[in-house]
Amino acid sequence: MNAAQEDRSWGVLSDLPGHPMMWVLILTEVVTFGLLFVTFAVTGAVHPDVFTAGRAQLDPILGGVNTLVLITSGWLAALAVEHRSIGHRKTARMLLIGSATLGCVFTVIKIVEYAAKAKAGIGLETDTFFTLYFLLTGFHLLHVVLGIVIIAAVTLHDSLDNLKTGTSFWHTVDLLWVVMYPLIYLIG
Numbered sequence: 001m002n003a004a005q006e007d008r009s010w011g012v013l014s015d016l017p018g019h020p021m022m023w024v025l026i027l028t029e030v031v032t033f034g035l036l037f038v039t040f041a042v043t044g045a046v047h048p049d050v051f052t053a054g055r056a057q058l059d060p061i062l063g064g065v066n067t068l069v070l071i072t073s074g075w076l077a078a079l080a081v082e083h084r085s086i087g088h089r090k091t092a093r094m095l096l097i098g099s100a101t102l103g104c105v106f107t108v109i110k111i112v113e114y115a116a117k118a119k120a121g122i123g124l125e126t127d128t129f130f131t132l133y134f135l136l137t138g139f140h141l142l143h144v145v146l147g148i149v150i151i152a153a154v155t156l157h158d159s160l161d162n163l164k165t166g167t168s169f170w171h172t173v174d175l176l177w178v179v180m181y182p183l184i185y186l187i188g
Contacts, residue, residue: 026172029143033176036139037183040132047128054129055185057122059113063185066109067177070144073102074174077151077167084163092163096155099170103148110141133184140176147173 044051080095117123117130124134147170154166 026168029172029176033140033180036132036136037179040136040183043128043132050127051129054127054133057117057120058133058185059116060185062109062113063181066106067181069102069106069109070174070177073099073106074167074171076102077170081160081163081167084158084160089158093155093158096151096158096163099167100148100151100155103144103151103170106144107141107148110137110144136180136184140173140180143173143176 076095076099080092080099083089083095084092114134122130124131150166150169154162
């Protein structure tokens with residue numbers, strides 16, 4: 001068996017875009033975040049007053065803007081894969097740069113939001129809501145930063161397989177935020 005055949009002998013994962021090992025990571029991330037989402041929802045049901053008061057101190061507009069930023073970034077990443085698949089390498093790279101730039105915009109908005117919370121005296125130990133808020137959104141923010149690094153790497157090493165691998169991770173980061181935003185900012 002040669003290296004190419006060995007790389008593709010991953011069972012059902014072999015049919016997914018990009019490298020199968022990325023899908024192992026994605027599955028791990030989805031399970032981890034899923035458990036965190038369930039923890040957040042159950043804790044919110046147990047302490048509804050604390051969670052209502054906490055949500056009232058969040059800025060759903062900033063969270064909504066960040067949602068649009070990540071969705072747009074994911075769209076640019078998908079377009080990059082499409083353009084790379086038809087040989088438009090330069091266009092694909094420009095779209096990836098746009099995608100990573102929007103990831104940076106998301107990061108800046110999140111830091112602005114954290115700074116506003118700190119200025120108001122709200123931190124990780126304020127209450128159960130904010131402990132979970134900072135843990136969930138902070139963990140996600142780390143994934144956004146990692147995603148930006150991955151997008152930068154696949155922009156430089158832009159084989160179609162690399163683009164599919166990197167953008168698969170980026171789409172997972174997008175999807176996690178699309179679930180996280182209403183769970184944290186809106187529901188309740």
